[in-house]
Amino acid sequence: MITALNVVVMKVLDQDEALDFYVNKLGLEVASDFQQGPVRWLTVRVPGQPIVEIYLEKPGPPATDEATAEQVRELISKGAIGWLAFQTDDCRALYEELRSRGVTDFTQEPTDHFYGTDMGVRDPFGNAIRILQPAHSAQRPNEEKAAAAAV
Numbered sequence: 001m002i003t004a005l006n007v008v009v010m011k012v013l014d015q016d017e018a019l020d021f022y023v024n025k026l027g028l029e030v031a032s033d034f035q036q037g038p039v040r041w042l043t044v045r046v047p048g049q050p051i052v053e054i055y056l057e058k059p060g061p062p063a064t065d066e067a068t069a070e071q072v073r074e075l076i077s078k079g080a081i082g083w084l085a086f087q088t089d090d091c092r093a094l095y096e097e098l099r100s101r102g103v104t105d106f107t108q109e110p111t112d113h114f115y116g117t118d119m120g121v122r123d124p125f126g127n128a129i130r131i132l133q134p135a136h137s138a139q140r141p142n143e144e145k146a147a148a149a150a151v
Helices: 016-027 064-076 091-100 141-150
Strands: 008-010 030-037 037-044 053-057 083-087 107-114 116-122 128-134
Touching: 016 030, 016 037, 016 053, 091 107, 091 116, 091 128
Parallel strands: 008 053, 083 128
Antiparallel strands: 030 037, 037 053, 107 116, 116 128
């Protein structure tokens, strides 16, 4: 039986640039950073949440041949490969904080919806990132079960 999600992949063109963006701009923390043969295993995570890590993968051998890696790099630069969604307690305050840290590629400023307030940003390679401040009534099913069990 599967018990947890451990690692998701975000394909990037430059791991050092990705590290700077995801840690110094978005505020994530490094989970792992080591060389294993030709592969640099670089993962980041939300501070205080050690379960799920984001592997910042640079396409290339040995995972894919060079011709395929070039096609993947082209798709990354078009924003056609991956996206992430994060949660925050205050979307507008985070928007201002990200701007002060030098984030400039916003695809949507904080916008109110029935499900909460969200915004969009792109990493330096074109990958989409959504950040949501959920509305109080927009709990997820597991959160609803936990809340009901606590009563």
